[in-house]
């Protein structure tokens with residue numbers, strides 16, 4: 001079994017990963033998105049395990065800011081047309097090597113980052129190119145629990161899962 005206990009930071013794309021990719025433009029020009037509560041609790045469990053989370057999105061979207069606040073995600077990078085240099089700068093700031101990072105993506109704009117980090121994850125609804133380059137492909141699709149599935153996979157592979165489950169089974 002591959003040991004993934006060296007992964008300390010989970011970096012998430014938004015559209016197609018934390019959502020199903022749907023972008024609702026309201027008549028006043030504002031945006032709506034659907035997020036999944038399973039992913040939300042998964043992120044809480046990931047943080048409870050002592051790990052960190054960041055959001056790295058190509059688009060700038062107001063709902064993403066609110067969702068990140070709800071989930072206590074302090075590292076939020078949006079409007080990143082080129083994701084890799086943004087991630088590299090961030091990792092320098094937090095003093096982490098790419099080997100300590102897992103990234104979840106769905107589209108070709110995620111490929112550079114996925115090939116740079118220690119562990120790359122494609123959601124089920126990813127384009128074929130992304131699946132081909134991923135270390136792990138989820139069964140669930142984005143917005144439908146893919147992030148939760150990926151987190152459970154990482155926590156199980158790092159031996160943290162059983163300890164985390166104790167509070168729910170007490």
Ligand SMILES: [Mg+2]
Pocket residue numbers: 013014015016017105106107
């Ligand atoms: Mg995407």
